[in-house]
Amino acid sequence: MGGLRPQEYHNSIFEIDLEKLRRMGKRAIILDLDNTLVRWNDPAPTPALLVWLAAVRGHGLKPCIVSNNSGPRVSEFASRAGVPFVCNAAKPRRKGFARAMQQLGVEPHETVVVGDQLFTDILGGNRAGAYTILVVPIDRREFIGTRLVRMIERRVLNHLRRRGLLSPK
């Protein structure tokens, strides 16, 4: 179950300690889009998100969106946010993460992956050799297939929590 274990777990992206990541030598932060940065299919970044992205860059971290969602949704959002992107990423496959790291010019050990789903973001990020951070999904307004996966995901999280493998939450 190691591939499903995030290194950190937070209520939202806003709780991530960016200064800690900088001190750890991280130089890039790969971000899931739906339910990590905004609600599912919300077309525009929020003002709070834009402020956060500025803080990310201020800590020497290059942001990049890696999403399984399709081209127009991701490209429109990413251009509004001023962030490079990889769409149709097929997470948890490694290739979308690899393409993002190549675009950013960073190695896996310098890369953080942030997302709200264990079976795509965290499993994929761990496979890609990155430092992984799970966040609580912004809301439950999401794709029916995702809702089924959540049931299994809760079981895995409970298992990790019981074994003391989930920190700091």
Ligand SMILES: [Mg+2]
């Ligand atoms: Mg997501």
